[in-house]
Amino acid sequence: MDRESLIRNMPLFETLADDEVAALSSQLQERTVPAGTTIFRAGEPGDTLFLIQEGAVEITTGEGKQRTTLASLYPGSFFGEISLLDGSSRSASAHATKECVLQALERDHFLGFVRGKPDAATKILAEMADRLRQTNALFSQQVARDVLEEEEERLTLGQRVADLVAAFGGSWMFIGCFGAAMSVWMLINWLLGDTKAFDPFPFILLNLALSTTAALQAPIIMMSQNRQASKDKLLAQNDYLVNLKAELGIQQILKNQGEMLARLAMLERKTARAPATGKDAGAPPSP
Incomplete structure (x- = not known):
């Protein structure tokens, strides 16, 4: 699976245009991780999204007897997306169960991409709103019964x-x-x-x-x-x-809320700079 396919496999980026996907994929950095390596631990600072090109990764929480496997990820999957947006500490640990080839997208590179392509930020925000509506529809279904x-x-x-x-x-x-x-x-x-x-x-x-x-x-x-x-x-x-x-509902709501707030903040900053830039560009030269 090439880099652009990995990007399109992420729900947040699936609405991006071809040129936007190409620009974002150019920011990826390839990393090879041997089997048994801990990619990051819960509580560590995080600012990188990882896409799995080859290998397998296990997401866990806790240590020793309290260790619980949250997910097993394979090529085409991704992890660490929340830290990409807010730069907060990791909420879980990631371990390479097989030798992995990962494509890493750092937060600084992602923010640079958003600044350069504000239309892409709007699409990402729209995708987040759609995911939030789907989550609300899912949680409106009744599970409790007599x-x-x-x-x-x-x-x-x-x-x-x-x-x-x-x-x-x-x-x-x-x-x-x-x-x-x-x-x-x-x-x-x-x-x-x-x-x-x-x-x-x-x-x-x-x-x-x-x-x-x-x-x-x-x-x-x-x-x-x-x-x-x-x-x-x-x-x-x-x-x-x-x-x-x-x-699961609380976790999903908090996750979506964090993503929404991060994207709104980026969009606000970009929108606030856009009028000033346009005014300066259209102003007549001073005598």
Whole structure:
């Protein structure tokens, strides 16, 4: 992939004219990076954009056990574009996983290109506005949903009965009713006496009823608990998606805001100098 193709592969520069792409590509400097080399680390000052012509680069954050890979980049990809605009410190580290041929665009060369071609600055600004609108459209899509309501709609009759039994069996109402029923049972058989009682002491029939109730109630409650575990998993997955979208959204908004402010500042400076230059050029020579 040649230099001009690398430039056009960047969304910020894809609207530039051929002569503007040629002028910008002439500012690129080729750098060869051996495999295993750290190109830059998080926190270091940055003022260079890198385009990968050959090789592979890994973008990471953190060190040691806390190290997390954010992206794996290959020929045609680019990184370090934010530092190109504002010259701020690096937000992540870049490591060459293979021997790389990089095309580097330094901030001073980029600013010189913008000063020489103000129309290109306007195109870059327009591209930034379009990307911001796309980001806003993306984040307007709803990710959060009521997973419990969706789960309730898919319940079978048996699952609904299991939930009702589990809800009643784990309540004080059940304890009170069951205790009252046992007391009445034993009281009636005690009043009837051993000869007329249908379940005399030691209440073998009552024990059989209690054992049967416990044997049936246990698996029903377990079915309801398994369903509750499934609900908790769905809630956790939904929370993860919402948090992930929020995190990516904040990062993208901050990134776009930084790019927009940098381009607006450059455009303002260029516009402020343009009228004065034109006035001086059109003024009649002094006697």
